[in-house]
Amino acid sequence: xxxxxxxxxxxxxxxxxxxxxxxxxxxxxxxxxxxxxxxxxxxxxxxxxxxxxxxxxxxxxxxxxxxxxxxxxxxxxxxxxxxxxxxxxxxxxxxxxxxxxxxxxxxxxxxxx
Amino acid sequence: xxxxxxxxxxxxxxxxxxxxxxxxxxxxxxxxxxxxxxxxxxxxxxxxxxxxxxxxxxxxxxxxxxxxxxxxxxxxxxxxxxxxxxxxxxxxxxxxxxxxxxxxxxxxxxxxxxxxxxxxxxxxxxxxxxxxxxxxxxxxxxx
Ligand SMILES: Nc1ncnc2c1ncn2[C@@H]1O[C@H](COP(=O)(O)OP(=O)(O)O)[C@@H](O)[C@H]1O
Ligand SMILES: [Mg+2]
Numbered sequence: 001x002x003x004x005x006x007x008x009x010x011x012x013x014x015x016x017x018x019x020x021x022x023x024x025x026x027x028x029x030x031x032x033x034x035x036x037x038x039x040x041x042x043x044x045x046x047x048x049x050x051x052x053x054x055x056x057x058x059x060x061x062x063x064x065x066x067x068x069x070x071x072x073x074x075x076x077x078x079x080x081x082x083x084x085x086x087x088x089x090x091x092x093x094x095x096x097x098x099x100x101x102x103x104x105x106x107x108x109x110x111x112x113x
Numbered sequence: 114x115x116x117x118x119x120x121x122x123x124x125x126x127x128x129x130x131x132x133x134x135x136x137x138x139x140x141x142x143x144x145x146x147x148x149x150x151x152x153x154x155x156x157x158x159x160x161x162x163x164x165x166x167x168x169x170x171x172x173x174x175x176x177x178x179x180x181x182x183x184x185x186x187x188x189x190x191x192x193x194x195x196x197x198x199x200x201x202x203x204x205x206x207x208x209x210x211x212x213x214x215x216x217x218x219x220x221x222x223x224x225x226x227x228x229x230x231x232x233x234x235x236x237x238x239x240x241x242x243x244x245x246x247x248x249x250x251x252x253x254x255x256x
Contacts, residue, residue: 022164023128029218053132053153055160060220084153091229092222
């Protein structure tokens with residue numbers, strides 16, 4: 001599983017490339033947690049453009065990462081979410097915790113507040 | 114009812130096989146000409162059931178997972194079977210947010226996702242013998 005990390009101020013942008021399921025979860029979790037430990041971001045933005053599939057294992061991972069940074073008041077968001085994955089997020093009530101934003105710009109301005 | 118087509122897949126309970134399993138079922142169901150959305154729903158439901166067999170049924174030890182899928186008219190039937198620990202309380206297992214493995218960051222939404230994406234989800238389970246999930250979904254025919 002390849003992932004790219006980027007920063008805008010203290011907001012970590014995580015670009016995940018590939019399916020998010022139980023199999024890929026462990027690698028995703030380990031890499032993001034290493035990054036969080038290293039830089040202590042205040043917010044996380046998941047860029048889902050290259051994620052074609054996700055199931056409820058992915059929901060667990062995203063919530064877990066949110067919990068890691070929310071202790072210090074951090075926020076999380078998602079962008080470029082495919083319709084099928086958006087439906088999954090709705091069913092699981094994820095949007096109450098990790099909102100889906102229509103653009104990177106809007107995500108950045110809302111999350112940073 | 115007699116199936117128009119049927120397939121059976123058996124594989125080891127390795128997490129590498131999760132994407133393999135859902136892709137095989139999707140390729141089989143493609144014969145019914147489902148929409149992209151229906152196909153994504155079926156893939157997700159299969160992924161949930163197979164993942165459960167691997168992490169809950171076998172607790173990540175090795176065992177066999179069997180998938181049987183039938184096409185009957187424009188309905189797809191999918192059975193996901195394991196020979197693992199079984200489910201003690203099926204009603205509880207179906208509850209949204211219930212998970213017996215919160216330490217693994219499970220969301221407890223697997224059965225809710227299966228029930229939402231498929232028309233019908235039946236659970237048959239016996240302690241110490243295993244679990245069979247039976248799901249059906251009618252494919253819309255847009256002609
Ligand atoms: N094949 C199975 N064998 C044994 N227990 C299972 C199986 N499938 C599901 N369960 C039980 O049902 C619970 C709920 O499953 P699910 O809704 O998929 O949530 P999760 O996988 O996130 O725990 C599981 O935590 C587990 O206790
Ligand atoms: Mg599950």
